[in-house]
Amino acid sequence: MTARVFVPLVDANGEGAQLFEAIADEGAPEAHPARLAPQISELFDFGLYGVGQAVREAMTRFVAARRVKLWLSRRNGRVHPWNLRISDLQIGRLSDENARSAGLGLALAALCQAFARDPGVVFATGEILLPSAPGAPAVAQHRQALEGKRMFVVLPAVATNGRALGAVESATLDRLAAAARGAGARLEFVFADSLDGVEAALGPFAMREIVTPARAAGLAAALGLVVLLAGGWMALTRAPIDLAFEPIASPAAASADDAAPQRARYDAASDKLRLLGPCFDDQREPMVVGGETLVLRVSARDALPFASRLRAPRLFIASVSRAADPVILDAEHFRSLVGAPRPDSAFDLTAAIPIEPVEDEVRLFVVATRDPSIAITGLQEALRKDLQGLSGAAVLTTTTSFLADRLGDEIEYQFKVTNDPHACPS
Numbered sequence: 001m002t003a004r005v006f007v008p009l010v011d012a013n014g015e016g017a018q019l020f021e022a023i024a025d026e027g028a029p030e031a032h033p034a035r036l037a038p039q040i041s042e043l044f045d046f047g048l049y050g051v052g053q054a055v056r057e058a059m060t061r062f063v064a065a066r067r068v069k070l071w072l073s074r075r076n077g078r079v080h081p082w083n084l085r086i087s088d089l090q091i092g093r094l095s096d097e098n099a100r101s102a103g104l105g106l107a108l109a110a111l112c113q114a115f116a117r118d119p120g121v122v123f124a125t126g127e128i129l130l131p132s133a134p135g136a137p138a139v140a141q142h143r144q145a146l147e148g149k150r151m152f153v154v155l156p157a158v159a160t161n162g163r164a165l166g167a168v169e170s171a172t173l174d175r176l177a178a179a180a181r182g183a184g185a186r187l188e189f190v191f192a193d194s195l196d197g198v199e200a201a202l203g204p205f206a207m208r209e210i211v212t213p214a215r216a217a218g219l220a221a222a223l224g225l226v227v228l229l230a231g232g233w234m235a236l237t238r239a240p241i242d243l244a245f246e247p248i249a250s251p252a253a254a255s256a257d258d259a260a261p262q263r264a265r266y267d268a269a270s271d272k273l274r275l276l277g278p279c280f281d282d283q284r285e286p287m288v289v290g291g292e293t294l295v296l297r298v299s300a301r302d303a304l305p306f307a308s309r310l311r312a313p314r315l316f317i318a319s320v321s322r323a324a325d326p327v328i329l330d331a332e333h334f335r336s337l338v339g340a341p342r343p344d345s346a347f348d349l350t351a352a353i354p355i356e357p358v359e360d361e362v363r364l365f366v367v368a369t370r371d372p373s374i375a376i377t378g379l380q381e382a383l384r385k386d387l388q389g390l391s392g393a394a395v396l397t398t399t400t401s402f403l404a405d406r407l408g409d410e411i412e413y414q415f416k417v418t419n420d421p422h423a424c425p426s
Contacts, residue, residue, distance in 0.1 A: 001025070001080070003112035006123045007105030021087035022105040022124075024113035028083055042085040047099050048106070052084060054128040055107045059114065061130075062195050066207055072216070077207030082113040103128030104154060107195060108202070115205040122202070124154040150186050152201055157193035166191055239307035241368040241409040243315075246297040248275060248350070261296035261364070261413050263288055264352065265426065273352060279424030286415040289424050290357030296413070297350045298331075298366045311370045316407070317351060318365040318383075320399040321417075322392055323358065328380045331366070360417050363396045367403050367410040379406060 002025040009018045032041040040052030059082075067074040084106055104126030112119045153176065159168045166173065166189065177187045190201045199205055247258040263276040273295060279287040288294055300313050315331035331349050353364070383402050387395055396414070403410050418424070 001113065001116055001118075003082075003109045003117070003119060005105045005109040005112070005119065006121070007086075007102050008123060008125050009099070009101055020102075022102070022109035023085050023087060024082045024109040026081045026083070026113070028081070029085070039083050042083070043106075046086060048086070048102055051099055051103045051106065051128070054103055054130055055084065055110060057130055058103075058107050058128050058195055059110050062111065062205070063114070063207075065196075066205065070207060070209060071213055072209075072211055076211050077209050079114040079207060080116055082110045084110060100127040101125045104156070108154060108198065111195065111198075111205055112202065115203075115207070117202060117205065119152070119202050121151045122154065123151065126154070126156045150188065152188050152190055154190045154192060154198055154201075157191040157197065164191070233310070236304055236307045237311045237370055239370070240303035241313045241370070242301040242303055243366055243368055243409055243411045244299055244301075245411065245413070246299050246348075248295055248297050260286070261294050261415075263424070264293045264295045266293065277425055281416060281423075286413070287418055287424055288355050288415050289421055290355055290359070290417050290419045292355050294353045294355055294364070294415075295350070296353070296364075296366070297348075298411070299348050300368055307370075311372070313368045313370055314372070314374065315349060316365075316367045316369075316376065316379075317353070318367060318399070318403060319353075319362060320365075320387075320395060321360040321362040322395055323360045324356075326380065326383050326387065326399060328376050328383070330376060355417055357419050358417060359419055361396070361414070362417060363399065363412055363414045365399070365403055365410050365412045367407040369407040369409070371407075374407070382406075 002023060004024075005022045007020055007022050009020070028038055029042050031038070032044070034044075036044055036049065037053075037056065039056060040049060043049050043052040063079055067077060070077045102125070105124040107128055108119070108122060108124045111117070153173075155165050155169075157165060159165045161168075173189060177189075181187070188201065190198055192198045245259045245261065248262050260278070263279065264273040265276060266272075267274045273293055275295065276292070279289075281287050298315070300315060302308050316328055317331050318326060318328040320326040331351065355362075383399065386398055386402055390398055400410075400412065
């Protein structure tokens with residue numbers, strides 16, 4: 001974009017009238033040999049560099065005043081780059097006296113460029129004074145293809161003698177208005193005591209905020225949704241798994257004791273396992289005769305609804321004893337169609353585990369995880385490493401802690417193995 005403002009210049013006696021265009025755009029000029037400020041370096045050859053310095057300072061204050069009003073921070077807004085030059089008219093080098101009245105026009109061009117405002121046809125003349133109001137300029141007119149145009153004449157609010165400029169120059173202003181009407185244009189006068197005074201007519205000169213409350217709220221809502229979805233996903237994929245022993249047969253009529261693993265013996269005649277009754281020692285610890293089979297049924301339920309639809313649980317069966325090395329097996333190897341699965345279970349398995357005829361105390365674990373990266377081989381090697389040098393009850397307790405730390409959810413069943421067939425009823 002390029003902003004243009006017509007600048008009529010006259011000296012203090014109302015003589016030597018000249019007219020040029022103050023032009024502001026983004027195009028940076030070539031570096032000046034005297035290392036002048038690029039924004040106003042092209043004004044130097046016309047005697048307007050000193051005026052340009054006042055314009056730069058006025059623009060700095062103008063922009064700074066609007067940065068204070070920005071939401072969030074002073075940096076939450078931007079203005080377009082601006083560089084000032086004048087039209088290529090044969091005006092020569094201006095005198096110091098009439099050059100000062102170019103300040104207002106140059107400042108308006110810079111403002112319109114910086115804030116991306118199309119001013120239409122604007123005439124402006126006046127001096128920029130820092131930090132108070134500009135001085136009193138004279139006015140000239142420019143009329144070219146004005147029919148149907150809306151034109152502004154921007155003037156300082158007061159004359160050099162302190163009187164209102166509209167009253168002091170009323171005759172001249174009336175003639176300008178009449179001339180504009182004759183050309184079919186509408187002339188509007190703007191009396192400003194500072195650059196802020198032109199905002200109502202030519203503005204608003206408002207910075208476009210980089211981050212607005214609406215954008216910030218939208219971003220916060222989007223981030224909140226992402227966090228919520230990510231948190232929900234993580235919660236479901238890591239949701240706890242409720243494990244429980246289930247009765248092997250006739251769940252509706254079974255008692256609480258029937259939910260524990262049961263002894264069984266292979267019947268060659270029927271080629272099936274025949275369930276046996278429970279057996280306990282004097283301390284009420286379950287017992288199994290060596291050579292028998294221990295049958296267990298386990299259900300796994302989601303602690304959070306639908307968790308298994310995102311990531312199904314993985315079940316492992318582990319055993320450890322005081323005398324033997326620990327063993328971990330994937331429960332998929334034991335899964336069978338024995339018994340109908342419970343309707344509220346995400347996983348239902350029945351496992352038949354043969355018991356070696358070695359008298360020992362054994363702790364059997366069913367453990368669950370949703371981690372698909374767990375490898376049985378590495379898990380078993382790590383457990384065996386932790387158990388090195390341990391014996392007795394320490395082997396059982398260390399295994400319990402290890403599986404809880406690595407896999408999370410577990411249930412256990414501890415029993416003794418005896419080789420005395422008369423210790424348990426058959």
